[in-house]
Amino acid sequence: AQSVTQLDSQVPVFEEAPVELRCNYSSSVSVYLFWYVQYPNQGLQLLLKYLSGSTLVKGINGFEAEFNKSQTSFHLRKPSVHISDTAEYFCAVTQLYNTNAGKSTFGDGTTLTVKP
Amino acid sequence: SQTIHQWPATLVQPVGSPLSLECTVEGTSNPNLYWYRQAAGRGLQLLFYSVGIGQISSEVPQNLSASRPQDRQFILSSKKLLLSDSGFYLCALKDSISYEQYFGPGTRLTVT
Numbered sequence: 001a002q003s004v005t006q007l008d009s010q011v012p013v014f015e016e017a018p019v020e021l022r023c024n025y026s027s028s029v030s031v032y033l034f035w036y037v038q039y040p041n042q043g044l045q046l047l048l049k050y051l052s053g054s055t056l057v058k059g060i061n062g063f064e065a066e067f068n069k070s071q072t073s074f075h076l077r078k079p080s081v082h083i084s085d086t087a088e089y090f091c092a093v094t095q096l097y098n099t100n101a102g103k104s105t106f107g108d109g110t111t112l113t114v115k116p
Numbered sequence: 117s118q119t120i121h122q123w124p125a126t127l128v129q130p131v132g133s134p135l136s137l138e139c140t141v142e143g144t145s146n147p148n149l150y151w152y153r154q155a156a157g158r159g160l161q162l163l164f165y166s167v168g169i170g171q172i173s174s175e176v177p178q179n180l181s182a183s184r185p186q187d188r189q190f191i192l193s194s195k196k197l198l199l200s201d202s203g204f205y206l207c208a209l210k211d212s213i214s215y216e217q218y219f220g221p222g223t224r225l226t227v228t
Contacts, residue, residue, distance in 0.1 A: 043219030
């Protein structure tokens with residue numbers, strides 16, 4: 001079985017400061033990794049994804065994430081946040097093989113609050 | 117590109133009343149479709165998924181059901197709502213190659 005742990009439920013940060021949202025996962029087989037963002041009362045939209053290749057992936061709105069296979073982590077970072085980045089962020093993994101191929105698991109989310 | 121529509125956007129229903137939430141998809145055919153529920157301050161709970169017309173898989177036993185009468189239509193139903201059914205319901209489709217998911221705008225259900 002696969003699982004996703006987002007280590008921080010809430011992250012408050014001041015505008016223009018850097019931020020890191022942490023995500024660890026567990027899976028017995030290879031996975032694809034995703035970060036989604038959800039603004040209040042909206043659906044989720046994809047920020048970035050890791051499928052293969054370079055372990056540093058860049059996404060929309062200046063976010064990036066680094067896949068670390070040995071630590072089974074996929075932390076999300078942004079060097080300078082804006083008020084508009086205030087939202088809920090979800091890490092997700094999708095298993096690639098065996099009977100659960102294609103099954104996705106989401107973390108519980110991290111609320112990022114950017115203060116002026 | 118694909119677009120997902122959900123309606124209604126918000127719904128307030130009394131306990132014991134029936135429910136029908138609709139999800140329709142444009143811009144793709146034969147999509148893999150999903151219903152998720154998001155309780156206040158919580159993550160996403162997968163309720164149902166469908167790989168084709170009439171094919172429904174349930175992830176969590178409860179008083180909800182799902183149907184897929186057409187290729188691009190996915191319906192979530194209940195005969196009698198419970199207070200615990202309150203939440204934000206999201207319909208999504210999954211790309212069959214990248215496994216990226218595309219979400220609809222959601223339906224906010226409040227059971228009173």
